[in-house]
Each structure stands twice: as C-alpha cells, then as structure tokens.
Amino acid sequence: LTTMATSTDSFYLGFDFSTQQLKVVAVDGNLSVVHQDSVQFDSELPEFGTQGGVHIHADSLTVTSPVLMWVKALDLILGKMKNAGFDFSRVKALSGSGQQHGSVYWRKGTNQVLRDLHPGKSLHELLKGGFAVSDSPVWMDSSTTEQCQYLETAVGGAQRVADITGSRAYERFTGNQIAKIYKAQPEKYEDTERISLVSSFAASLFLGSYAAIDYSDGSGMNLMDIFSKQWADSCLEATAPHLEERLGALVHSSAVLGLLSPYHVTRYGFPEDCKVVAFTGDNPGSLAGMRLQEGDIAVSLGTSDTVFLWIKEPRPTVEGHIFCNPVDRPSYMALICYKNGSLTRERIRNKCAGGSWEVFSSVLRTTPIGNDGNIGIYFDAMEITPSAVGVHRFDKDNTKVSAKTGEIRALVEGQFLAKRVHAEKLGYKISEWMPNISNNMQSHSSSLHTQVLSDVFDAPVYTIDVANSACLGCGYRALQGLVAESGVSFAETVRKAPEPQLAVTPTPGADKHLNWVEVRTLTGPLQKAYFLLLKPF
Numbered sequence: 242l243t244t245m246a247t248s249t250d251s252f253y254l255g256f257d258f259s260t261q262q263l264k265v266v267a268v269d270g271n272l273s274v275v276h277q278d279s280v281q282f283d284s285e286l287p288e289f290g291t292q293g294g295v296h297i298h299a300d301s302l303t304v305t306s307p308v309l310m311w312v313k314a315l316d317l318i319l320g321k322m323k324n325a326g327f328d329f330s331r332v333k334a335l336s337g338s339g340q341q342h343g344s345v346y347w348r349k350g351t352n353q354v355l356r357d358l359h360p361g362k363s364l365h366e367l368l369k370g371g372f373a374v375s376d377s378p379v380w381m382d383s384s385t386t387e388q389c390q391y392l393e394t395a396v397g398g399a400q401r402v403a404d405i406t407g408s409r410a411y412e413r414f415t416g417n418q419i420a421k422i423y424k425a426q427p428e429k430y431e432d433t434e435r436i437s438l439v440s441s442f443a444a445s446l447f448l449g450s451y452a453a454i455d456y457s458d459g460s461g462m463n464l465m466d467i468f469s470k471q472w473a474d475s476c477l478e479a480t481a482p483h484l485e486e487r488l489g490a491l492v493h494s495s496a497v498l499g500l501l502s503p504y505h506v507t508r509y510g511f512p513e514d515c516k517v518v519a520f521t522g523d524n525p526g527s528l529a530g531m532r533l534q535e536g537d538i539a540v541s542l543g544t545s546d547t548v549f550l551w552i553k554e555p556r557p558t559v560e561g562h563i564f565c566n567p568v569d570r571p572s573y574m575a576l577i578c579y580k581n582g583s584l585t586r587e588r589i590r591n592k593c594a595g596g597s598w599e600v601f602s603s604v605l606r607t608t609p610i611g612n613d614g615n616i617g618i619y620f621d622a623m624e625i626t627p628s629a630v631g632v633h634r635f636d637k638d639n640t641k642v643s644a645k646t647g648e649i650r651a652l653v654e655g656q657f658l659a660k661r662v663h664a665e666k667l668g669y670k671i672s673e674w675m676p677n678i679s680n681n682m683q684s685h686s687s688s689l690h691t692q693v694l695s696d697v698f699d700a701p702v703y704t705i706d707v708a709n710s711a712c713l714g715c716g717y718r719a720l721q722g723l724v725a726e727s728g729v730s731f732a733e734t735v736r737k738a739p740e741p742q743l744a745v746t747p748t749p750g751a752d753k754h755l756n757w758v759e760v761r762t763l764t765g766p767l768q769k770a771y772f773l774l775l776k777p778f
C-alpha cells in the first residue's frame with residue numbers, strides 16, 4: 242500500500258461541498274496539485290434560486306439549501322473534469338468535506354436506489370425523489386433556540402452539553418435541527434431512513450450506499466460524546482425517537498469506507514479499486530490542508546470565518562467549539578466561528594468600493610492602521626460569536642456614531658480584532674498564524690487582508706498557495722486513508738506537500754495604533770464596544 246500510495250502516476254481527489262460552491266482538487270503522489278475545478282451554485286445552477294448558496298426564509302432566521310442542488314453540482318463538476326480530459330483511471334482514492342452541521346434526510350427506500358445507480362443517467366435524475374426534506378437546514382440557520390434550550394435543560398445545562406459534545410447547544414448544530422424537523426414535520430421524520438451530514442451525504446454519492454459520519458464532523462451535532470466517540474444517549478433521547486438507527490455508526494476520519502460505486506467506474510472511468518475515505522467537515526478539512534500542528538493556530542476566511550487550532554487537552558466551554566481532530570485520533574481541534582464573513586465583506590465592497598476589490602484594496606491601503614480609533618462591528622445576520630445582530634460603529638471615545646469614514650478598514654480591522662479578542666479570552670496561545678484567505682478575494686485583497694491580520698495579531702502570517710485548503714486537505718486525507726491502518730502518521734504522509742510560505746510580518750509600530758494591548762483587556766475598545774452592544778437593549 243505504501244509503495245502504491247507514493248507513486249507519482251496516482252491521483253488523489255479532495256472535494257469540498259461548501260456554502261456557495263462545490264470545489265475539487267486533484268493531487269499526485271508527490272502531493273502536487275494537478276487539477277482544480279469548481280461549480281458556483283448561484284450562477285451555474287440558477288434554477289435553484291439561491292443567494293450565496295442558500296435560501297434565507299422570511300423569518301430571517303431559517304436558512305436552507307436545496308439538497309438536489311448539491312447532487313446536480315456533483316454531476317456538473319464530474320462532467321467538467323471529463324470534458325477537460327481529466328484521467329479518472331489514475332485516481333487511487335478520494336475523500337472530501339462539507340459545510341459543517343447541515344443535514345440531509347434520505348427518504349425510505351433510497352439506499353436501494355444508491356446501490357443500483359444506472360450509469361446512463363445523472364445522479365440528479367436518479368435521486369430526484371430520494372429526500373424526505375428537500376431544503377436542508379444549513380449552518381447559517383439560527384431558528385432552533387427553543388430546541389437548544391430544551392436540550393440544555395434535558396441534559397443538565399449549557400456547560401454539561403459542552404462537557405459531553407464539545408459545544409453548548411448551538412442553533413446551527415445538527416441535533417437541534419433534527420429536533421425542529423421532528424417537531425414541525427413529523428411525517429417527514431417518519432419518512433426518513435437515514436440522516437447524513439453534508440460531508441457523509443457527499444461520501445454516500447460516491448460510495449453508492451449510506452456513508453458513516455466521521456468523528457470530527459460528528460462533533461458538530463450536539464449528539465456525539467467527543468471523548469468516548471460514541472453517540473451520547475442523553476442527547477439522542479432529548480432530540481428525537483429512533484435517532485441512532487437513522488444516524489448509523491460513527492467512524493474515525495481516516496477510515497476507508499469502501500470501494501467507489503460501479504456507477505462512477507462506468508460513467509467516468511475511475512478504477513474499480515478506487516477507495517472512498519471518510520468525508521469530514523470543511524474546517525477539519527482545512528486544518529489538514531493547512532498542515533496545522535500542535536500549537537499552530539489558523540484563520541480561515543470564507544462565507545463563515547473561523548479561527549481554529551490543534552489541541553491535545555480539550556477544555557469545552559460555553560463559547561467556541563471542540564471537535565475531534567480529523568488527522569490525529571487522540572487529538573482535538575478548537576474552533577470559533579463567525580457567520581458574518583465574506584458576504585459582509587462583499588456588501589461593504591459594493592457599498593464603499595463600487596463592487597471592486599481593487600478599489601477596496603486601495604482604500605484599505607490608504608487608511609491609517611488603527612483607523613484613528615474608529616471601530617466597526619458588522620453583524621448583518623445574527624452572529625454566532627457573540628450572539629448579537631446589527632451594525633454598530635464607535636469612534637475613538639467609544640461613542641456610537643452613524644456616518645462612517647474609513648468603513649472598509651473599520652470592517653477588516655474589526656473582524657480581525659474580534660478574532661483576537663475571542664481567541665485570547667478562551668486562552669488560545671498565539672504562536673504562529675496561517676490564514677487561509679478564501680478564493681472569493683482577489684489575490685491583492687488577500688495580501689492586504691493578510692497584512693492587517695498580521696498587524697492585529699502582531700504575529701507572522703503564513704499562507705498556503707491553494708485557494709481552497711479544505712479540498713487540498715481532503716486530497717491529502719484520501720492518501721492518508723490508504724496508509725493509516727499501517728500506522729503511518731498524517732504528518733509523515735504530507736511531508737512532501739508544499740510548505741506554507743511566510744507571507745507577511747507585522748508593520749513596525751502597528752501595535753501602537755491598534756492599541757491591541759488594550760484590546761486584550763476588558764477596557765479595550767472592542768471589549769467596550771461589545772459591552773455597549775450586548776447590554777440589554
């Protein structure tokens with residue numbers, strides 16, 4: 242297996258079913274990228290009518306995505322690869338990731354449909370009637386507060402839920418979404434034979450049967466005990482009846498789930514012995530792609546922004562999340578998530594820079610570090626960290642102001658200051674930063690963002706040269722899956738991958754302008770801003 246895994250004529254695929262698009266990266270045995278492609282949901286699948294890949298419902302709390310859009314996106318991307326002449330016959334293994342917490346409800350009888358996929362038809366045609374719930378709840382949803390309160394009461398409080406599952410009850414977490422469906426649409430729950438995460442749903446499309454949920458993405462459900470790595474009975478019972486049989490057994494994140502479905506072998510020319518390695522969450526996938534090691538910390542900018550790091554000794558709290566580590570079984574990963582990420586940056590780009598990243602960058606470049614003490618908090622949608630909403634701007638005296646000069650720098654510095662404040666409040670040590678600037682930003686914008694990130698954190702920043710770290714990480718994990726059983730570590734598997742490059746170091750004197758020392762304390766401008774913002778209205 243080791244010999245086969247390192248031969249350069251072999252390919253390994255990593256897919257990422259993220260919020261706004263489906264992406265794929267192919268790497269060879271030397272972990273060099275040999276192919277990349279993507280399908281943008283809004284523009285390439287307009288029949289589903291999504292904005293930013295989702296439907297925000299009239300209550301402005303419920304957020305869903307049509308599951309058949311994800312199915313059709315897979316048909317499209319594999320078709321694009323075939324038309325581009327990609328040699329599927331060289332793919333030895335594939336894996337992938339999905340936006341975390343989202344859930345898919347397979348209708349009774351669909352497992353048989355998955356087993357008998359006809360290679361002459363598209364997956365979209367074959368699975369049209371395969372889902373009991375056509376609009377899957379996704380991570381941007383914040384409509385399940387009632388279910389969260391019920392779970393915390395039933396289990397013994399917010400900290401108790403965090404001690405078991407790694408997080409207090411969060412609205413976007415899968416268990417609370419299942420509870421809402423069981424309560425509001427019991428007939429659909431009854432008609433459901435399997436519940437997948439987006440990651441294990443995607444794996445099922447390749448496996449040709451229901452794929453298991455992995456420990457890492459399973460940690461984002463408020464249903465799994467992150468220490469025993471089993472479903473937590475107290476959480477299952479507080480969510481819905483006969484739930485464990487719908488979830489199936491959990492697997493570790495480097496498990497080989499089985500052979501690729503004959504559907505893909507016949508339709509695209511994959512080899513018959515191509516292996517499917519467990520899919521996982523997009524952030525665990527990014528941790529793999531950024532090759533984080535213990536003590537590193539990462540900032541990933543995308544539809545959601547996240548701060549995450551590799552830890553050995555988890556200390557679950559009522560802020561932030563602890564997930565099982567996707568590439569090292571005894572370890573964990575800590576994560577803080579921000580809902581107002583790229584969609585908010587794009588709104589300010591459209592408002593203040595005429596929709597141009599070039600103008601956005603030049604404005605950012607020409608405004609002073611620290612923005613003369615003007616700070617902005619931009620929660621267009623109900624934020625996850627902290628739980629607050631609305632746009633709030635403060636001048637250097639912490640007076641709330643309406644009109645805003647320097648709004649672009651106020652947004653970018655405010656988003657990074659918040660990340661530093663929360664990371665340090667939770668005790669994360671800042672040793673080395675590797676941001677992954679999402680691919681929806683032009684390169685020069687990302688270099689500017691990287692400089693602001695370095696200035697705010699007062700730390701060197703390293704970047705990787707592939708736009709999508711989750712796909713890359715899952716290509717690495719596909720290879721790792723073939724050798725994990727023989728005890729080869731992930732670090733050993735990826736030792737030939739390109740090293741993260743030092744991108745920027747802090748601007749000399751930046752800390753004096755950003756009064757980031759103050760930011761660390763409860764009297765710092767951002768902390769005060771949060772107090773002003775969070776006090777009862």
Ligand SMILES: O=C(CO)[C@@H](O)[C@H](O)CF
Nearest residue numbers: 340341380523545547578
């Ligand atoms: O909710 C999140 C993590 O907890 C988001 O980062 C989603 O994974 C984005 F897809």
